[in-house]
Amino acid sequence: MKQQIQSCQFDGRNYGIDIMKILSAFMVVFYHFGHRKYEFFEACNYVPNINYILQTLVAFSIPLFFMVNGALLLNKTYDNLLILKKIGKLLLIIVVWKVVCFPSWFLKTLVILYVLYPLLKKIxxxxxxxxxxxxxxxxxFPDLYNMIISILRFCSVESxxxxxxxxxxxSFPRTGFFTLYAIPLFLIGGICVKKKWKxxxxxxxxxxxIGLIECLFEAVxxxxxxxxxxxxxNGNFPTIGAFLMAVGFFLLLYQVKIKESWKLPILFLGKNVLSVYLFHSILIHVINRFILPGIDTLPLFLNLIISILIYLSSLGIGVIFSRIPYLKELVKI
Structure with missing residues (x-):
């Protein structure tokens, strides 16, 4: 019997969106684990190695996260009360997880996007x-501004x-403009779905x-x-390159076709992805302190394998939390 392959849109859910969630979260885990060797000897002659190129590729992850949120929020209508509830829940998550030093800056940016949602939705x-x-x-500003500053430095322009x-x-510093570079990503995510860009x-x-090359250019x-x-x-989030990579990945994955047998696991991973963001830093701290003390670098394949294990372990902890009263409120928005 011929194996059925359906477009990810046919059953009413776009599984490409779930894949984007999964990919973004994994790249964040891979970046934060960070036991990679960059062969940094002389700054003036630095040439990126494969590890540095992969770290640079990570720059699409959080921008893609914002695009996904825009795609999901802007193509539906939410009343202000529901938005306020989501803001309250996000703030609760941020405050509680701040105790364990969870890097919550991108969730704070998501709060800003929720606050701006009524205005952005109207526009x-x-x-x-x-x-x-x-x-x-x-x-x-800030993406093109940051690129221009890099070009001026590359051309040895002093003033x-x-x-x-x-x-x-x-005297002109690079900036993320209070992470408001997320706004165009949020809006374009919505536009890609609304206009059915392909x-x-x-x-x-x-x-x-092209985006990766631009990010590498600025980094070098x-x-x-x-x-x-x-x-x-992290330093390349507010760049033209990260923007282009995020749009490229969004358009690539939004059109992906999914085998029927893959839909359930993708759905499960996509729905529980917040747990990965919340728990991976704690697990990395435990690994660095008790399993890999004093070890700064590992081969690339070990970085990938351990990152996958951290991802799955974070997911498992999140599932356990989701089944416990009160605690389940801390792993879902």
Whole structure:
């Protein structure tokens, strides 16, 4: 009997969205585990190795997370009371998990997006020209701004003239603009679904490759000009490259076709992905302190295997929490 393969949209659920959730969370785990060797010797001559390239690839993860949230929220109508409840639940999760030093900055950004949701939804539904302007403004600053600063440093430009005044390039810091670079990603995630944007798989891959190259360019320029190895994962979130990679992965995975036998596990992993974000840092701390004390680097394949184990263990802990009264409120939004 021929194995049935259905488009991920046919049964009413887009499993590509779940795959994006899973992939984003895994890349965050892989990044935070971080037992990788980058071969950093001389900043002025630094050339990225495979580990550094993979770390740079991680830059799409949180931007994709924001795109997924935009795709899910902007194409439905939620009343303000429900949004307030979600904000309250997010704040509860942030406050409680702050006790165990959970890095909750991206959830704080999600709170901002929920607060802005009524306004963004109004613009999304009724004012297409304003929508385009909002997206462009937040791409120009900080994403394009950060790229221009990197280009000026690459060209060894020491100062620039603005409105008759001279300013040193080094006085212009890179910025995430209070993580508000998430706004255009949130909006474009919604647009991709609403307009049913589609491009061929190879075009998505080219988009991802261009984004990766741009992120590597910025990372290497900063490394060579500062003399310190740049954090090309987290540090590249507010960049044109991360933006392009996130859009490329979104368009690639949104159109993916899923075998019937894969739907249930993908659904399970996608629905419980918050547990991975919440518990992986604790597990990494335990591993570093008790299992791998004093070990800074591991082969790439071990990094991948251990990251998978951390992912699955975090998921398992989350499932246990989800079955305990009161505690279940801490692992679901």
């Amino acid at each position: 999304f539904d009724n004012f297409p020209k304003i929508l385009v302007m909002v997206i462009l403004c937040f791409i120009i 620039i003239n603005i409105f008759g005044g001279g300013y040193k390039v080094e 491009i061929k798989s190879w075009q998505s891959i080219i988009l991802i490759a 320029v900063i490394t060579r000009t500062t003399g310190e190895l740049f954090d090309s994962g």
